[in-house]
Amino acid sequence: DMKVTQMPRYLIKRMGENVLLECGQDMSHETMYWYRQDPGLGLQLIYISYDVDSNSEGDIPKGYRVSRKKREHFSLILDSAKTNQTSVYFCASSLLRDKNTEVFFGKGTRLTVV
Amino acid sequence: GDSVTQKQGQVTLSEDDFLFINCTYSTTTYPTLFWYVQYPGQGPQLLLKVTTANNKGISRGFEATYDKGTTSFHLQKASVQESDSAVYFCALVDTNTDKVVFGTGTRLQVSP
Numbered sequence: 001d002m003k004v005t006q007m008p009r010y011l012i013k014r015m016g017e018n019v020l021l022e023c024g025q026d027m028s029h030e031t032m033y034w035y036r037q038d039p040g041l042g043l044q045l046i047y048i049s050y051d052v053d054s055n056s057e058g059d060i061p062k063g064y065r066v067s068r069k070k071r072e073h074f075s076l077i078l079d080s081a082k083t084n085q086t087s088v089y090f091c092a093s094s095l096l097r098d099k100n101t102e103v104f105f106g107k108g109t110r111l112t113v114v
Numbered sequence: 115g116d117s118v119t120q121k122q123g124q125v126t127l128s129e130d131d132f133l134f135i136n137c138t139y140s141t142t143t144y145p146t147l148f149w150y151v152q153y154p155g156q157g158p159q160l161l162l163k164v165t166t167a168n169n170k171g172i173s174r175g176f177e178a179t180y181d182k183g184t185t186s187f188h189l190q191k192a193s194v195q196e197s198d199s200a201v202y203f204c205a206l207v208d209t210n211t212d213k214v215v216f217g218t219g220t221r222l223q224v225s226p
Contacts, residue, residue, distance in 0.1 A: 004157075031212075033214070040123075041218070042217065042218040042219045043158070043203070043216045043219075045214075048213060058213075090157050092157070094214070099145050099146055099206075099207035099209065099212070100146045100163075100165065102160040102163065103150075103158075103160075103205075103214050105157030106157050107155070107156055107157050108155075108156070108157050
């Protein structure tokens with residue numbers, strides 16, 4: 001079953017705390033992504049990873065970092081979370097540089113920073 | 115870089131109405147074009163994709179045609195149902211950066 005799994009699904013953190021969002025996929029996809037989606041807005045790319053330890057900034061990387069130590073696992077880290085990082089975060093994966101295949105998304109993590 | 119544009123932020127229809135969601139693209143080549151649908155509380159999922167080889171994609175009653183002349187990839191459905199209420203994104207893969215480029219999304223609200 002082709003799946004992208006995100007944990008946790010819901011998270012509440014205080015401002016200044018560290019946040020770890022985890023993502024796994026079972027399709028052996030080389031490429032993985034982290035997006036955030038705010039109400040009324042589209043998908044904003046935070047980071048893209050082309051394989052283990054091969055990460056690249058997306059459009060809004062400030063305040064975030066990522067870790068990819070295994071092909072099937074991609075983490076998003078917020079060091080000292082801010083209230084403006086309250087959002088829904090989506091992890092996704094796809095085959096490397098295959099422009100004809102789809103991107104598979106997880107169900108999202110709703111993060112609230114208070 | 116390559117881009118897609120969705121001008122409609124929201125579309126409101128009644129059941130059995132005809133659906134038309136606008137999408138135009140700007141690219142230097144002819145990449146595969148995609149429509150994704152995002153139901154409430156879920157991540158986006160593929161609705162259909164079209165290459166220049168097949169020109170038209172059809173899925174679950176939705177269809178989209180790859181129009182090189184007008185650089186458009188509009189999504190249509192003859193008769194919408196309340197269950198089609200969702201956000202629809204058109205997308206492509208930028209040929210230079212290999213990044214997926216999404217439109218801003220169109221929220222479809224269908225009332226019974």
